[in-house]
Amino acid sequence: MFENLTERLSLTLKNISGRGRLTEDNIKETLREVRMALLEADVALPVVRDFVNRVKERAVGTEVSKSLSPGQAFIKIVNAELVSVMGEANEELNLATTPPAVILMAGLQGAGKTTSVAKLAKHLKERHKKKVLVVSADVYRPAAIKQLETLAADLNIECFPSNIEQQPVEIGRNALDYGRKQFFDVLIVDTAGRLHVDDAMMDEIQQLHQAISPIETLFVVDAMTGQDAANTAKAFNDALPLTGVILTKADGDARGGAALSVRHITGKPIKFIGMGEKIEALEPFHPDRIASRILGMGDVLSLIDQMERTVDKDKAAEMAQKLKKGKGFDLEDFRDQLVQMRSMGGMMSLMDKLPGMSQLPDNVKEQVNDKMSTRMEAIISSMTPKERRHPDLIKGSRKRRIALGSGTEVQEVNKLLKQFTQMQKMMKKMSGKGGIRKMMGQMKGMMGPGGMGGMGGGGRPF
Structure with a gap:
């Protein structure tokens, strides 16, 4: 996400210079570049104009402290304005009402409303321990009801049952009545979308809104529609009392224009951001963390949150105990690590949150992809339990059998074993004195000219 904007802004901000002060002259060119970067990211023109003016106003005449260079001071200002334009802080859902708290989902067809209903239900159930009921009032698409x-x-x-013979208002009222009687905490209502904003859709959703009085009315919008996302949000906001926005498919949006435009144009906060198709790929939207990602500084806080939720603590403790006893790290453990990484959204999702990843050379980025870890998992799964415990057994004929079983080449099996050997050494260092420090040094070495994991073959994976 934001790859293009991050790359462009990083280059721009790297070039700024000054003599202890930021003046109109020495930031003029940089501001022009920032403006171009935002326009290329498909940020709405009024947002770009306001953003650049505010940065200029704050930057001109700013005394640079001794601990910061003019460039760093300017980046600090740009970061603060990015946070400001996206909404300062994460705004949580307001569920303070007589149960069930009703959440109405609105948006165009194809924006990801139905999937977002399920993702939000999972989020509320697992992180907030709520008893959640969902219902589909999309009577035009039987597939949508079935999908939910x-x-x-x-x-x-x-999921409260509904069918295409019913009216949306009837479905909403029945679901709400059932939710009250069965003591549900939250009712999430999916609605019909159209390919474009039209009067019939707006009339229908307004009637439904009036009938069920939701405490939250969330507009679901596809981030990849860029500036159009903000315009559509405005149309919905004019028709409905929106309380927030869910930005979907943000993982496929290299530009980031929607995230920077929606709040400014609608005045409504982005409450959640969808970072993939997986059902757990819904994150609370933190403007400060997103600004940090845009400027190539990573998002370590979100990464820690993610690890807290997804890492199997029992397995981690088991692994630590195993290493402590000197039993070593085998291919079964390596496969467990790959599975854990996949449950956290994959390698690319993790790297997106690490500082400085935008500065990595393209040949290294190419190597770190999720297809690579899936293939590695397939190779390990094609081994016998004995081979996983004793990788030294894997010689010529075994390698050919494993390659055939996993649909890969012998060369790929060799590369996996080479990477595993490096990982094994790293784990051995971790189990000793000063383990973490030694491991970080090892990782730094792995990121060198040889590429990730010391893979050969012209710096490309498999």
Whole structure:
């Protein structure tokens, strides 16, 4: 996410110079570049104009402290304005009402409303311990009703039955009545979308809104529609008393224009951001963390939150105990690490949150992809339990059998074993005195000219 904007701003901000002060002359060119970077990111023109003016106003005449260079001081100002334009802080859902608290989801067809209903239900159930009921009032697409039923069943969340013969208002009222009688904490209502904003859709959703009086009315919008996302949000905001926005498909949006435009144009906070198709890929929207990502400084806080939620603590403790006893790190453990990484959104999702990743050379970025870890997992799964425990057994004929079983080449099996050997050494260092420090040094070495994991082959994976 934001790759283009991050790259452009990083180059721009690196070039700024000054003599202890930021003046109109020495920031003129940089501001022009910032303006171009934002326009290329498909940020709405009024937002760009206001943003650049505010940065200029704050920067001109700013005394630079001895601990900061003019460039650093300017970046600090840009960072503060990015946070400001996106909403200062994360605004949580307001569920302070007589249960069930009703959340109405609105938006165009294809924006990801139904999936977002399921993601939000999972978020409320797991992180806030709420009893959640979901219902589909999309009577124009039987597939949408079926999709929500399937997603809810997978998450062990109750879905109130509805069908295309009913009216949306009737469905909403019945679901609300059931939710009250069964003591649900939250009711999330999915609504019909159209390919574009039209009067019939707006009339219908206004009637539904009036019938069920939601405490939260969330507009779901596809980040990849860029500036159009902000314009559509405005149209919905004029028709409905929106309380917030869910920005979906942000992982596929290299530009980031929607995230920077929606709040400014609607005045409504972005409450959640969807970072992938997986059902757990919904994060609370933290403007300060997103600003940090845009400027290539990573998002370590979100990474820590993610690890807290997804890392299997029992397995981690088991691994630590195993290493302590000197039993070593085998391929079974290596596969567990790959599975854990996948449950956290994959390698690219993790790297997106690490500081300085935008500065990595392209050949290194190319190597670190999620297909690579999936293939590695397949190779390890094609080994026998004995081979996983004793990798030294894996010679010529075994390598050929493993390659055949995993649909890969012998060369790829060799590369995996080479990477595993490096990982094994790293784990051995971790288990000794000063382990973490030694491991960090090892990792730094792995990021050198040889590429990630010391993989050969012209710096490319498999």
